[in-house]
Amino acid sequence: MSKAPVxxxxxxxxxxxxxxxxxxxxGVKQAARVGYEVLKQGxxxxxxxxxxxxxxEDDPVFDAGIGSVLNAAGDVEMDAVVMDGKTLNAGAxxxxxxxxxxVHLARLIMDKTxxxxxxxxxxxxxxxxxxxxxxxxxxxxxxxxRESWLRYMEYHDTIGGLFSNRDLQTGCxxxxxxxxxxxxxxxxxxxxxxxxxxxxxxVGDAPIVGSGGYADNEAGAVSTTGHGEAILRTCLAxxxxxxxxxxxxxxxxxxxxxxxxxxxxxGSGGVVVVSTNGDIAANFTTDRMAWASxxxxxxxYGLDPEEHQTEPLYFL
Amino acid sequence: MSKAPVxxxxxxxxxxxxxxxxxxxxGVKQAARVGYEVLKQGxxxxxxxxxxxxxxEDDPVFDAGIGSVLNAAGDVEMDAVVMDGKTLNAGAxxxxxxxxxxVHLARLIMDKTxxxxxxxxxxxxxxxxxxxxxxxxxxxxxxxxRESWLRYMEYHDTIGGLFSNRDLQTGCxxxxxxxxxxxxxxxxxxxxxxxxxxxxxxVGDAPIVGSGGYADNEAGAVSTTGHGEAILRTCLAxxxxxxxxxxxxxxxxxxxxxxxxxxxxxGSGGVVVVSTNGDIAANFTTDRMAWASxxxxxxxYGLDPEEHQTEPLYFL
Numbered sequence: 001m002s003k004a005p006v007x008x009x010x011x012x013x014x015x016x017x018x019x020x021x022x023x024x025x026x027g028v029k030q031a032a033r034v035g036y037e038v039l040k041q042g043x044x045x046x047x048x049x050x051x052x053x054x055x056x057e058d059d060p061v062f063d064a065g066i067g068s069v070l071n072a073a074g075d076v077e078m079d080a081v082v083m084d085g086k087t088l089n090a091g092a093x094x095x096x097x098x099x100x101x102x103v104h105l106a107r108l109i110m111d112k113t114x115x116x117x118x119x120x121x122x123x124x125x126x127x128x129x130x131x132x133x134x135x136x137x138x139x140x141x142x143x144x145x146r147e148s149w150l151r152y153m154e155y156h157d158t159i160g161g162l163f164s165n166r167d168l169q170t171g172c173x174x175x176x177x178x179x180x181x182x183x184x185x186x187x188x189x190x191x192x193x194x195x196x197x198x199x200x201x202x203v204g205d206a207p208i209v210g211s212g213g214y215a216d217n218e219a220g221a222v223s224t225t226g227h228g229e230a231i232l233r234t235c236l237a238x239x240x241x242x243x244x245x246x247x248x249x250x251x252x253x254x255x256x257x258x259x260x261x262x263x264x265x266x267g268s269g270g271v272v273v274v275s276t277n278g279d280i281a282a283n284f285t286t287d288r289m290a291w292a293s294x295x296x297x298x299x300x301y302g303l304d305p306e307e308h309q310t311e312p313l314y315f316l
Numbered sequence: 317m318s319k320a321p322v323x324x325x326x327x328x329x330x331x332x333x334x335x336x337x338x339x340x341x342x343g344v345k346q347a348a349r350v351g352y353e354v355l356k357q358g359x360x361x362x363x364x365x366x367x368x369x370x371x372x373e374d375d376p377v378f379d380a381g382i383g384s385v386l387n388a389a390g391d392v393e394m395d396a397v398v399m400d401g402k403t404l405n406a407g408a409x410x411x412x413x414x415x416x417x418x419v420h421l422a423r424l425i426m427d428k429t430x431x432x433x434x435x436x437x438x439x440x441x442x443x444x445x446x447x448x449x450x451x452x453x454x455x456x457x458x459x460x461x462r463e464s465w466l467r468y469m470e471y472h473d474t475i476g477g478l479f480s481n482r483d484l485q486t487g488c489x490x491x492x493x494x495x496x497x498x499x500x501x502x503x504x505x506x507x508x509x510x511x512x513x514x515x516x517x518x519v520g521d522a523p524i525v526g527s528g529g530y531a532d533n534e535a536g537a538v539s540t541t542g543h544g545e546a547i548l549r550t551c552l553a554x555x556x557x558x559x560x561x562x563x564x565x566x567x568x569x570x571x572x573x574x575x576x577x578x579x580x581x582x583g584s585g586g587v588v589v590v591s592t593n594g595d596i597a598a599n600f601t602t603d604r605m606a607w608a609s610x611x612x613x614x615x616x617y618g619l620d621p622e623e624h625q626t627e628p629l630y631f632l
Contacts, residue, residue: 088549088581094410094519095435115518116548119411120436122517201438202431203410210526210551232432233404235526238551242558265404 004296005039006180007032008280009052011062011290012173013226013270021303023061024173024290029301031055033313035177036294045179045187045221046084046107053080053103053189056175060142063173065100068140068193070149073200076140078193079207080106085186085215085276090116092207096123098134103191105132106207116209120201145196152197173290174206176213176223178274186221186276188213188237195228204228210238219244220275222254226286230267234260240273250274250281258285320612321355322496323348324596325368327378327606328489329542329586337619339377340489340606345617347371349629351493352610361503361537362400362423365493369396369419369505372491376458379489381416384456384509386465389516392456394509395523396422401502401531401592406432408523412439416451419507422523424448432525436517461512468513489606490522492529492539494590502537502592504529504553511544520544526554535560536591538570542602546583550576556589566590566597574601 011028035052039045057065068076080102081092091110093102094117108130109118118126128134174192181187190213192206205211205228214237215221222237231237236257243253250273261267262285270284272291282291282302292301294313302308327344351368355361373381384392396418397408407426409418410433424446425434434442444450490508497503506529508522521527521544530553531537538553547553552573559569566589577583578601586600588607598607598618608617610629618624 083549090549095438113515114545115515116545117519117524118515118517119519120517122411122515125516199429199431199434199438200441201434201436203433203435208433208524208526209548210524210554214551229430229432232525233399233406235530235551235554238526238554239558242555246562 002182003180003184004278005036005182006274006278006280006293006295007035007039007048007052007177008272008274008282008293009035009177009291010223010225010270010272010282011056011175013284013286013289014173015287016290016303020061025301025303027056027059027061028290028292029299031177032292032294032299035179039179039181042182045181045185046082048179048181049177049187049189050082050103050107052177053175053191054101057101057103057191062175063193064175064191065102066140067142067145069145069196070141071194071198071200074149075200076137076193077200078102079203080191081207081209081212082106082110082189083187083209083213083215085217085221088216090209092117092209093123094119094203094207095201096127098124098137099127099132100135103189117207148196174225176225176272178221178223178272180274180276180278184276185217186215186274188215188221188223190223205231208232210235212237214238214241216241217276220250220273222271222273224269224271225289226269227267230261230265231269233265236261236269240271244275250279251283254281254283258283318498319496319500320594321352321498322590322594322596322609322611323351323355323364323368323493324588324590324598324609325351325493325607326539326541326586326588326598327372327491329600329602329605330489331603332606332619336377341617341619343372343375343377344606344608345615347493348608348610348615351495355495355497358498361495361497361501362398364495364497365503365505366398366419366423368493369491369507370417373417373419373507378491379509380491380507381418382456383458383461385461385512386457387510387516388513390465391516392453392509393516394418395519396507397523397525397528398422398426398505399503399525399529399531401533401537404532406525408433408525409439410435410519410523411517412443414440414450414453415443415448419505421448433523464512490541492541492588494537494539494588496590496592496594500592501533502531502590504531504537504539506539521547524548526551529553530557532557533592536566536589538587538589540585540587541605542585543583546577546581547585549581552577552585556587560591566595567599570597570599574599
């Protein structure tokens, strides 16, 4: 009972500036292609979402891995998670430093330990035991990320109010992926550097099972992005998965989840979703979200609301 | 529209040894009384669950605050969370060291920052800014916790297999509380020192919104305990809240959630639940769970399956 494989990618839901728009679209399409190739060759949904997220961690346009933003102390602290909808196995890492691919570390936690979540120094210690190469903060930080940080810190020193009245303009370009493989299994992965000038130790929704994403073969898979605290408080990904479990399709379930988040906590964000039936959604309540999917030999993608473009799978 | 206030407490779901049984029952009853007193005097559900959990953090019989277990490195790393069902505001702390009341710090994160979760050194830095006194590891560690750790480490050195084939015998006596106040608002709080000889940086379900607990005035409140990774992977607290949202009562919803966890990931645990209607549950699939509730002027409590004792509120 081979299923037609599907992958859906997001590159963050926020007010993506025009000068990043094209690179964001190129990046999510590339990730979707890489993940889809894994699925076509018979790889698992877990393999596909990890491969896709790794592409975006390596792409400096996204706030994950290389391209991560700086926290208030000028350090990089990254979060990532992966989950297998067949077994509900999951691995996650929060506040990890000096590694290039947090999603890879999350997968090692899932595969090699009985744990789900390792944070901070303990996560780095595990990375070392696993032989992951240490990279310098300079390797992870782009010139643009450092400029954002300097602007923000200058603003803070002049105006005050650090950690209050934040808006999403400082960037929330978390990345994520959901996939359905030929065996009918779903998975998700999410990765982020968080928000510019965040308080050291702050963890948003991204690495949290149920918030940053959820995957359950009995319903489907979800990866989220946007206002991390709002997503955490509404358990957005698990909420959407439950809606699919109750019979809503991916589009209906994701709209119901985002509407709930707007109504209860006035939070905005975006999600990519695949149901175990293979129907997909990429919805957001922010100004923009870079997304791409591959299904039936076609790449679909967009950035602005209502934008939906298609191109052949191997067009470039 | 004043409601009859209700509080339900747990002191951890695991194979509680006989020599801890009585002290565990006394501890949960005391926490229930203290929390109920807050509610009777018109305090909020949030005030009540924080006060109740603080009593158990201060009680060395429980693995939270004083009495926390040691990790593999011989350190204490604690987790806690609190959530307000009216606003869905939440605060949480993971891998924090050298403070006596992690639940108090979680509440400060909820009240004083726009964040939900702070971990590791960043959490301790925030505690310092808030003026929370630093306590030594020796203050937090009981003789019994140190003995468990020594036994475990000796076993590990002899037999090997650290971090695999763990069982719950090493202790999972997380504490938690749910409450419904006179205004009809629900809240939950959970706090833990984790599991003996855990990998440094390991975080279980306890501090995770949706896993260690959830509170939503549109349904009710839940606090969980037991096999942390299983609870995380099934998003147990949010799952039970959703069941109440769909019309199940507290008892039906909690059984459905625990059954799902058994079926999908073979995990055992326990929960205390209050619905916004005021019906309550204390259910577990482990050997034992210390629990207590106060409702209509009576204290109810138990430890073994089917055990349900009552006593007048101020009997002692």
